[in-house]
Amino acid sequence: MTGQSHGPAMIWATYRPPAPRYSEAMGNELQITFDAADPPALAEFWQVAMGYVAEPPPHGFDSWDAFAEANNIPLEARDSYGSAVDPDGRGPRLLFLKVPERKKSKNRVHLDVAVADREAHVALLVRSGATQVATRSEFGSTWTVMADPEGNEFCVTSLAPEPGPSGHED
Numbered sequence: 001m002t003g004q005s006h007g008p009a010m011i012w013a014t015y016r017p018p019a020p021r022y023s024e025a026m027g028n029e030l031q032i033t034f035d036a037a038d039p040p041a042l043a044e045f046w047q048v049a050m051g052y053v054a055e056p057p058p059h060g061f062d063s064w065d066a067f068a069e070a071n072n073i074p075l076e077a078r079d080s081y082g083s084a085v086d087p088d089g090r091g092p093r094l095l096f097l098k099v100p101e102r103k104k105s106k107n108r109v110h111l112d113v114a115v116a117d118r119e120a121h122v123a124l125l126v127r128s129g130a131t132q133v134a135t136r137s138e139f140g141s142t143w144t145v146m147a148d149p150e151g152n153e154f155c156v157t158s159l160a161p162e163p164g165p166s167g168h169e170d
Contacts (some may be wrong), residue, residue, distance in 0.1 A: 030092040032111070035103070036082070039096035043082025046094050048128045049113055052084035055093070057147055102144055103151045111154045118144060118158045125156065 036042045047053060061067040068078050082096035115121040122144045126132055129149040136143055143157040 012063075026141065031095055032092050033095045033097060034150075035099040035101075036096040037098070037102060038150070039082035039098050040079055041082070042148065042150055043084050043094070043096045045082045045128055045130070046096075047126075049125055049130075049148070049154075050084060050086070050091065050094070052091070053087045054092065055083040055085045107153045110152075112143070113154060113156050114159050115156060116159055117140065118156050122146065122156050 007077050024097055034042060034046075043054070043055070057064045061070065065078070080098040084094040084096075086092075113121070122132060125146060131147045132145055133145040136145065141157065143155045145153060147153050
């Protein structure tokens, strides 16, 4: 975790929902954690980007506020967390933790979001606050480089090959 969050944010970071169905076949669980200035807003963006949903509160709690109360998380710290989960339980959990510093340079790792209709998804993400950086084609693949509302780079690509510049499948 690059932001080295401490205190109440660590409760969010260490909480683990019930294991998704895929973990029986995999050796490890994957959670992708983002440093963020506004974790709830960034979580909402990535819910749209990935087709994910807001993570439900832990078992035994009817809301995240009830969970926060039970764990003595002060009101002013409750916006220090956001998350998104795959409604089918197949994909990794996305966790967003508040950090004081802003993103300063290019990501060393980025996500590729593969969708059925790349151009329509890019348009949806731009309407949701993303910035379209560039569209590139190489070796039969076309992808769009984007930045989320906080500047984290990611790519949108198609599930199936797209026609190349000549209109033919490369």
